Amino acid sequence: MTTENEKQLDNEQAQIKAERHKARQQKLKAGVDAKIAAAQGEKGILLVLTGNGKGKSTSGFGTVARAVGHGKKAAVVQFIKGTWECGERNLLEGAGVAFHVMGTGFTWETQDREKDTAAALVAWEAAEALLQDESIDCVMLDELTYMVSYHYLDVERVLTALKNRPPMQHVIITGRACHRAIIELADTVSEVQPVKHAFEAGIKAQPGFDY
Numbered sequence: 001m002t003t004e005n006e007k008q009l010d011n012e013q014a015q016i017k018a019e020r021h022k023a024r025q026q027k028l029k030a031g032v033d034a035k036i037a038a039a040q041g042e043k044g045i046l047l048v049l050t051g052n053g054k055g056k057s058t059s060g061f062g063t064v065a066r067a068v069g070h071g072k073k074a075a076v077v078q079f080i081k082g083t084w085e086c087g088e089r090n091l092l093e094g095a096g097v098a099f100h101v102m103g104t105g106f107t108w109e110t111q112d113r114e115k116d117t118a119a120a121l122v123a124w125e126a127a128e129a130l131l132q133d134e135s136i137d138c139v140m141l142d143e144l145t146y147m148v149s150y151h152y153l154d155v156e157r158v159l160t161a162l163k164n165r166p167p168m169q170h171v172i173i174t175g176r177a178c179h180r181a182i183i184e185l186a187d188t189v190s191e192v193q194p195v196k197h198a199f200e201a202g203i204k205a206q207p208g209f210d211y
Contacts, residue, residue: 043187044165044166044167044170044171045170045187045188046162046170046173046188047060047170047171047172047173047186047189047190048173048186048190049174049175049192050176050177050183050189050191051176051191052176052193052194053193053194053195054192054194054197056174057088057142057174058088059192060142060172060174061076061088063138063140063170063172064076064088064097064140064172065091065095067137068092068095068096068097073096073135073136073137074097074136074137075097075098075138075140076089076097076098076139076140076142077100077123077126077130077139077144078100078101078123078142079120079123079141079144080102080142080175085207085211086211087207087211089101100123100127100130101123102119102120102123103119103122116152117152121152124147127139127141127161128161131162131164131165131171132161132166133166134166134169136166137168137169137170138169139165139169139172140171140172140174141171141174142175143175144158144173144174145174145175145178145179145182146175146177148178148182149179155179158182159181159185162185
């Protein structure tokens, strides 16, 4: 049986643990509060979502949905995946988000560099117009990184448009192997890395989950 002394010791140890936990949380809160107090600037954010893992476009569309939920005006330019049905596009177009889709879709399907380059330029011209439009609060350039790495678009032309956009306009760029110059320009960069992927186990992409 537990004696009164043992119960008292257990209570004292529990109280010490609780006090230590409270002290740690107070220190953590003080650090967070200090960072919040110091971060008072406002500007349009350039967000890059890159890496070989799944979920980059999904994350970008989530940010677009967040913008729309706050009454902001958003637009999306889709490179690469244009010919696929897109659940996010089905939903967001109904919420007033304008989509500009590169007509050729996956470049490994067309296998036509000249055609893909021409299609990329048409889509990029739409992007440039959005990046000059002060009424657009958030622009998503889905899979833009491939257009630069495949040399369908000149990186300096892309950088110029990003640098000269309206000061409060947010931009989201998604895709693997983002060019280092775009990463250097970006305010926030997240790299998504794969651990496991159902496709590698022979499971096909499924509507409502993968696209």
